[in-house]
Amino acid sequence: xxxxxxxxxxxxxxxxxxxxxxPVVSMGLAPFLVYFTWxxxxxxxxxxxxxxxxxxxIFAVSFVxxxxxxxxxxxxxxxxxxxxxxxxxxxxxxxxxxxxxxxFMLEATFLGVFVFGRERVGDALxxxxxxxxxxxxxxxxxWILIANSWMQTPRGYEMVTQNGQQVVHLVDPVxxxxxxxxxxxxxxxxxxxxxxxxxxxxxxxxYFVFRHHVWDRPVDHVSFWxxxxxxxxxxxxxxAPLQVIHGDMYARHVYETQPQxxxxxxxxxxxxxxxxxxxxxxxTSVQDVLDPRAKDIFGIGxxxxxxxxxxxxxxxxxxxxxxxxxxxxPPVAIVFWSFRMMxxxxxxxxxxxxxxxxxxxxxxxxxxxxxxxxxxxxxxxGVFAVELGWVVTEVGRQPWIIQxxxxxxxxxxxxxxxxxxxxxxxxxxxxxxxxxxxxxxVVTRIVRAGPPTGSELASVGAEADADATPSExxxxx
Amino acid sequence: xxxxETLSNGPLFGLPLPDLWFGLLFFIxxxxxxxDGFDFGVGALFATRDDDAEREQLLAxxxxxxxxxxxxxxxxxxxxxxxxxxxxxxxxxxxxLLMFAILGALxxxxxxxEMYEQRHDERWQRWWGRAFVAGSLATPFxxxxxxxxxxxxxxxxxxxxxxxxxxxxxxxxxxxGVAFLRLKTRGDLRADLQSDGYRALAAYLVLVxxxxxxxxxxxxxxxxxxxxxxxLGLVGLTLVFAAGYALATHAxxxxxxxxxxxxxxxxxxxxxxxxxxxxxxxxxxxxxxxAVVPTLSLNLMSIGAAxxxxxxxxxxxxxxxxxxxxxxxxxxx
Numbered sequence: 001x002x003x004x005x006x007x008x009x010x011x012x013x014x015x016x017x018x019x020x021x022x023p024v025v026s027m028g029l030a031p032f033l034v035y036f037t038w039x040x041x042x043x044x045x046x047x048x049x050x051x052x053x054x055x056x057x058i059f060a061v062s063f064v065x066x067x068x069x070x071x072x073x074x075x076x077x078x079x080x081x082x083x084x085x086x087x088x089x090x091x092x093x094x095x096x097x098x099x100x101x102x103x104f105m106l107e108a109t110f111l112g113v114f115v116f117g118r119e120r121v122g123d124a125l126x127x128x129x130x131x132x133x134x135x136x137x138x139x140x141x142x143w144i145l146i147a148n149s150w151m152q153t154p155r156g157y158e159m160v161t162q163n164g165q166q167v168v169h170l171v172d173p174v175x176x177x178x179x180x181x182x183x184x185x186x187x188x189x190x191x192x193x194x195x196x197x198x199x200x201x202x203x204x205x206x207y208f209v210f211r212h213h214v215w216d217r218p219v220d221h222v223s224f225w226x227x228x229x230x231x232x233x234x235x236x237x238x239x240a241p242l243q244v245i246h247g248d249m250y251a252r253h254v255y256e257t258q259p260q261x262x263x264x265x266x267x268x269x270x271x272x273x274x275x276x277x278x279x280x281x282x283x284t285s286v287q288d289v290l291d292p293r294a295k296d297i298f299g300i301g302x303x304x305x306x307x308x309x310x311x312x313x314x315x316x317x318x319x320x321x322x323x324x325x326x327x328x329x330p331p332v333a334i335v336f337w338s339f340r341m342m343x344x345x346x347x348x349x350x351x352x353x354x355x356x357x358x359x360x361x362x363x364x365x366x367x368x369x370x371x372x373x374x375x376x377x378x379x380x381x382g383v384f385a386v387e388l389g390w391v392v393t394e395v396g397r398q399p400w401i402i403q404x405x406x407x408x409x410x411x412x413x414x415x416x417x418x419x420x421x422x423x424x425x426x427x428x429x430x431x432x433x434x435x436x437x438x439x440x441x442v443v444t445r446i447v448r449a450g451p452p453t454g455s456e457l458a459s460v461g462a463e464a465d466a467d468a469t470p471s472e473x474x475x476x477x
Numbered sequence: 478x479x480x481x482e483t484l485s486n487g488p489l490f491g492l493p494l495p496d497l498w499f500g501l502l503f504f505i506x507x508x509x510x511x512x513d514g515f516d517f518g519v520g521a522l523f524a525t526r527d528d529d530a531e532r533e534q535l536l537a538x539x540x541x542x543x544x545x546x547x548x549x550x551x552x553x554x555x556x557x558x559x560x561x562x563x564x565x566x567x568x569x570x571x572x573x574l575l576m577f578a579i580l581g582a583l584x585x586x587x588x589x590x591e592m593y594e595q596r597h598d599e600r601w602q603r604w605w606g607r608a609f610v611a612g613s614l615a616t617p618f619x620x621x622x623x624x625x626x627x628x629x630x631x632x633x634x635x636x637x638x639x640x641x642x643x644x645x646x647x648x649x650x651x652x653x654g655v656a657f658l659r660l661k662t663r664g665d666l667r668a669d670l671q672s673d674g675y676r677a678l679a680a681y682l683v684l685v686x687x688x689x690x691x692x693x694x695x696x697x698x699x700x701x702x703x704x705x706x707x708x709l710g711l712v713g714l715t716l717v718f719a720a721g722y723a724l725a726t727h728a729x730x731x732x733x734x735x736x737x738x739x740x741x742x743x744x745x746x747x748x749x750x751x752x753x754x755x756x757x758x759x760x761x762x763x764x765x766x767x768a769v770v771p772t773l774s775l776n777l778m779s780i781g782a783a784x785x786x787x788x789x790x791x792x793x794x795x796x797x798x799x800x801x802x803x804x805x806x807x808x809x810x
Binding site for chain 1: 481485540541542544545547548550551552554555556558559560562563565566567568569570571573574576577580581583584587588591592595596763767768770771773774777778781782785786789792793795796799800
């Protein structure tokens with residue numbers, strides 16, 4: 001039997017880690033779908049209809065799995081973190097309610113029109129529905145990140161006793177909801193979503209292009225995949241460099257507002273100035289893997305680099321070490337290594353983008369075997385980098401559930417038993433891993449089946465028109 | 478920040494906001510139960526159809542709608558959290574395992590139709606069809622159990638009133654599903670469904686009577702409220718709507734029958750709300766007044782809801798009018 005606090009934290013971690021995959025796909029695909037729909041309506045070229053319909057299928061599956069896994073997250077605040085829900089609710093519940101009303105409603109209703117309504121509505125309303133779906137996915141992120149950023153850098157509130165409990169009272173809504181952290185989180189997250197989807201698209205397209213050009217195997221719709229690859233590369237060329245640039249600014253903001261998290265990211269235990277930034281860090285012993293201390297790690301580092309990055313240009317800047325903070329520390333190894341891997345991946349994506357862009361510029365995009373292998377191998381890495389980023393954000397905040405105000409262990413439901421929490425944790429482990437496998441299987445099938453072919457494209461409209469009296473069709477055949 | 482001060486000093490326009498939010502919560506829940514109710518009903522009726530083409534029609538009927546319908550449950554959760562966070566926390570953590578049963582059932586129900594259409598082989602569709610039926614029956618049943626436990630302040634998971642209310646809600650969703658499918662289908666299927674509708678309606682009325690009698694006997698504290706004019710009136714209205722549903726179904730007035738189901742749903746939800754009020758969580762003794770969030774938060778949320786909910790209705794009007802009338806051939810899930 002696991003302790004209810006630990007089981008609840010593991011459960012929340014598991015459900016979040018699995019859930020986040022699907023919003024990333026939705027948010028990342030949204031601008032592409034708007035673009036495909038626009039081009040489809042404007043040019044009428046079959047390739048854009050193929051692109052729209054193919055990626056809409058993947059969007060629809062992701063949305064369904066995202067919905068069923070997301071409802072769980074909302075309810076877990078009540079079931080597993082009731083003390084947190086009671087305390088923070090007056091400030092924290094609002095954004096969640098508005099997310100449902102403003103964003104999720106928009107996305108879910110217009111997704112019905114977008115997926116099923118091409119034959120039912122006119123071009124203008126169809127275009128509106130594409131934009132509404134995309135806007136809905138992005139607005140969802142706005143409200144969720146407003147709530148999350150307040151947990152990271154809480155402000156605009158005071159603690160008051162109500163019904164015998166310490167409760168957060170909203171005092172200044174602008175300070176609370178539009179705190180600077182929200183801005184950095186939103187920019188970094190949205191760009192990451194588009195970058196991740198660009199990588200996945202490029203990887204899938206590269207597989208078919210490679211199969212055709214290098215293996216000389218039969219591939220249907222080569223031009224479809226070539227177009228997909230180019231569009232994905234454009235997405236990557238825009239998002240990959242930006243991700244590194246605002247990632248750096250975001251880290252500086254963390255240094256200023258959550259110094260304990262920043263110290264964990266860099267594994268700085270003793271307060272120091274002129275702290276190097278390790279580009280490559282090897283632990284000198286197993287002990288250092290599990291409990292990395294920047295000073296003890298053998299690495300190739302830029303002298304003063306971490307100080308320089310933290311302060312925005314001053315290599316002599318002081319970084320407060322973990323030892324200065326009282327009480328429990330975040331699990332430094334997880335934060336340190338996740339951060340390292342995320343940053344390394346970010347630079348790798350920039351490399352990929354420029355490499356692909358250069359080959360394209362030279363007219364050799366479809367001839368570079370190594371590039372295609374690299375793209376295929378990197379297809380899932382964008383989503384993986386997002387996961388690592390959230391690990392840094394959420395694990396790095398520990399032991400706090402509301403930074404500096406409430407500890408995570410105080411936030412867990414008081415009446416929860418170890419048996420209950422363990423039972424649901426075990427259930428979720430099975431169900432959520434099953435969901436991931438199922439999702440992977442279904443998406444692979446969609447990709448294998450490829451885009452709708454020429455005859456299918458034409459037949460959709462013809463079928464609906466030809467059968468003017470459809471009453472017999474359903475019941476008898 | 479004068480505007481913030483104004484918003485912190487008293488309720489907007491002097492309105493009784495806590496009571497309005499209590500009403501709004503149950504309105505949102507009623508909307509969810511009516512709209513997603515027909516999705517559940519279609520799922521239950523799926524079990525009674527073994528013809529592939531008919532099953533495809535059932536799925537095509539709810540295809541464009543169910544996502545949007547289900548969001549009302551998310552909004553209900555969000556609104557409860559935002560307006561009455563302590564109730565949200567107490568209620569959900571107290572019914573821990575039941576909540577996860579609801580979530581599990583919702584996962585099955587949401588996933589199954591999407592998965593059903595992904596592969597067209599017999600075994601795959603048989604199993605996802607079963608999952609669809611199971612999820613569609615279990616979700617309203619557990620939600621009914623949850624509502625009864627909430628109302629009675631029960632801390633036990635499985636109670637007799639809980640089971641009764643659970644079955645009542647299942648029967649109601651089947652009536653709802655029939656009314657919706659008769660709007661969306663044609664020919665034999667539409668005619669066949671008529672008797673399913675009558676049977677489900679009869680079951681619903683019997684269960685309502687049993688539940689009310691059971692509550693009257695088991696919860697003496699509720700007796701005065703149950704005799705109140707509002708509750709008696711809503712029970713009377715239930716009979717009127719039931720008669721209206723039967724007559725409209727008989728006369729093939731599909732929209733009128735569907736509207737009568739809306740009446741049935743809101744009458745039921747109204748009874749529950751009235752039986753709770755002025756408490757909002759009888760188990761902890763929290764009332765609407767004591768559990769509500771402070772003025773500033775409440776005012777801001779009220780502004781948000783007043784601006785957004787009308788917009789949401791516009792979305793639904795667009796959606797339902799785009800897909801109005803019976804499904805056409807070639808429309809698949």
